[in-house]
Amino acid sequence: MIAQHAAVLVVVLPLLCAPLVALLRDARIAGAAVLIIAALDAALATLLLCQTLDGTVISYALGNWAPPIGIEYRIDLLAAAMACLLSYAATLVALFLPVSLRGTIAPGDQPRLFAAFLLCLAGLVGIVVTGDIFNVFVFLEISSLSTYVLIAMGAGADRRALTAAFDYLVLGATGATFFVIGIAFLYVVTGTLNMADLGERMATAPKRAVIVGSSFIFVGIALKAAMLPLHRWMPNAYAYAPAGIGTFLAMTATKVSIYLLIRMSDFVFDTPGEIGRVNFAALLPPIGLAMLVAGSVIAVTTKDLRRLLAYSSIANLGLMLVALGLGGIAGIAAALVNLFNHAIIKGGMFATTAAVLHRRGTTRMDALAGLSRDMPVAFGFLVLGGLALIGVPLTAGFVSKLLVVKLAFEQANWLVVGGVMLTSLITVAYVWRIVEAGMAAPAKTAPRHDLHPAFLLPVGLLGAATIGLGIWSEPMLTLAGRIAAQMIGGAP
Template identity: 55%
Template sequence: MTTAAILVVILPLLTAPIVALLPPGRLVGTAAFAIATATAVLALQLLAATLDGSVVIHQLGGWPPPFGIVYRIDALSAVMLSIVSVAAALVAWFQPTAIVDCVRPTDRARFTAAFLLALAGLNGMAATGDLFNVFVFLEISSLASYILIAMGARQDRRALTAAYDYLVLGAVGATFFVIGIAFLYMVTGTLNMADMAARLPGASPRAVEVGGAFLLVGLGLKVAIVPLHRWLPNAYAYAPSAVSTFLAMTATKVALYLVIRLGTSVFGGNHIGGIDLSQVLPALGVAALLFGSAAAIAEQDLTRLLAYSSVANIGLMLIAVGLGGADGIAAAVANLINHAVIKGGLFIAAAAVVQRFGHARFDALAGLARTMPLVFAMLVLGGLALIGVPLTAGFVSKFAVLEIAFRRGEIVLAIAILLSALLSVVYVWRVIEAGLLAPAPKAPPPPPPGHAIFQPPLLLLALAVLWLGVDSRWSLGVGAAVARSLGVTP
């Protein structure tokens, strides 16, 4: 099992260069799918092994910490690895078809290699127990994402500016992050997270405060906390649809994972440096929730609408993390899982629309209920989940956070969450009206070859949205196990 801890990172990392050298053809896509699926299986095995609270540790090169780098998988890491790897497997499944229009055949091998590198980077961030190693993987995943986003340029030139925006802002974020690490290294003399946690109480508080602030702002950019969200909508909207699906399911969540990790295992007590997350994050979360929902209302393009809705959903996760405690962490983890499933389904639906119509502006949605029933069903179901209608995964997410807010007497917070549902009704219903009521075009373009490939993941995620709405063991139950393994006091 300890090899699995390293394999989830090494497997995509080492196979990426090989995939890049493969001749253009079917083999590339198949290889990527096989690698991503193998990674997902490993990640799920790790999850099964760690849910009871045990920890899987792999020491790189046999060097014990704090001298060597360790990969330390606890339940929280395993949840994150599972989300990322399963998302990668789903995306790898339909990615060869989805990128036909935007990636030249000769570039496909390198595109796929970048995709595997992004997977390796995101998994690395979740798996490693070493703070500097986190930074390295952050950069690997970010660089790969810039490439992937820029690949949308053949379909829409704006992908280049979107990728450039993300590059600049991402670089700023990463710089802040590494400065923060430097401060902490300066006063603790270690980069190993467990070791650092032990030494922090005795370290100079001012350096810790400054370092913590840098870390949080750097991560804030990656999480896309309002007002640091500017890179996200364009990046999601203009990237190739397969890339936006993958990023929407994973990228911001891994950054949020780091916030949780720092707040629980490293600094502890829901603090990062001198910053009390329970003071800061709920307010930021409410701002994100209201701003993201309101911004989504004004959009005319399905992917941009979904991107802003992600900004809002991140707000809800921030509130959950900010509320903290065992139930707060459980709710946050449940939100991570549910949101990955919901947004994954919605973005795959958008990808199917893009593949058939060339874009996902609202006029492409006209008559979708008749022309692409399954895609429309996913849009309705996912939309209802975004609103938080009961029996969908979104209800569990929202209800779990609301429950905590009510129990702790945070009435203003609860009211803000309830009100945000009104905004989401408006933007979701614009999508539903477009698909259900607008007359279908006289001669819609026929489904392009290989279009049916979208159906298995759509069906799978639609069922998952319903299942997670009826049975919260796989979201809240897992979240509770994570909180237990982190030793968070209620």
């Protein structure tokens, strides 16, 4: 029965457990509960992945109303893989979340924070698995609302978390409203909300309305994906959120937006046929390149490790957009490889940063002095992540960059090749700042205390994956290739 209903359980499990967790009084029990729930969810997601691995598309009609009358859950390989990413990220973060919260958030408040965390997970997974465009909006809001609150919880350490959360709230709500406007236009010309159905009926719809509708959806997603002119909420949000939450967001939030972009490009943004659909693919490489360069350059100048990583994330999102914009099966595959690899790399770095924050209470660059001596393991993982960001071979970052460069090479898109190469260099510069800051002599010698044990497993796993996927990239490439082929080849 579980196998049959895994599609819906993967969302409903965290969704319904959240109220229960919120009612718990003991922070430790709540923390353990979150870990168990996230792990169960990861198991469900894995089950889904197994079911879809052979190309099957699971269609689950909620309430047994056949789509497009009712809401449909539609899980193809991409959705299953994303669900896996989200739930695994949540599991890893849940491992150290209680520890990282200690000292900044009163134990009495923690169960509610854990509940919000579960809601955030449920919302994100919900976005990924659904096949109904309005349902996307609903779950987008669940995840967004909980995210705002989670970010604001960083106020225990730094009051700027509040303004960061507020900025994100205003932008996020505006973006969601744009998304809703887009849905309105698509709905008015097609009469349906089911994404697959929408794709089919789009072909005969009036052109202008589709263009405008798609554009607004695009802008809405762009806001959530921190695309260039709309990126300003992101560094603050990542830098001031509680460290564990920042890790989770870095691994998932913008990734889901990219997922949405890919999902929409499946039927909204693509351009086959004479009737005008809108080709946003041409927009993506310039935006992506600009993000790539600007994100990297700003990262060099920031004075806080988490902000630096956030700007680096903007650059990496740019890389994904570039890959997506290059198009074709290879482009989507490259974007996906980037997406997964970057989630792993950045997750590892943010988790390590969380560990540093836990020990040192700050992540300012000048406060990292002596890290290489006091926390050699943490420092090692930071450097490893940094190397992966640069794209040094044997790390996952290399594979993902290589795929993009290869694609651009083949299309003779020298601008992209040059841009990626150039940003690799800039990346060296900011990774270098981390290394140098960590190796600088400390003002006073701190007692040597490395990673808290709670961090060891997630950080170690992500680090191992960073290297593992850099050497044995085959599984990831195959998976991405299959997903891309399914997206382009088969019906959405």
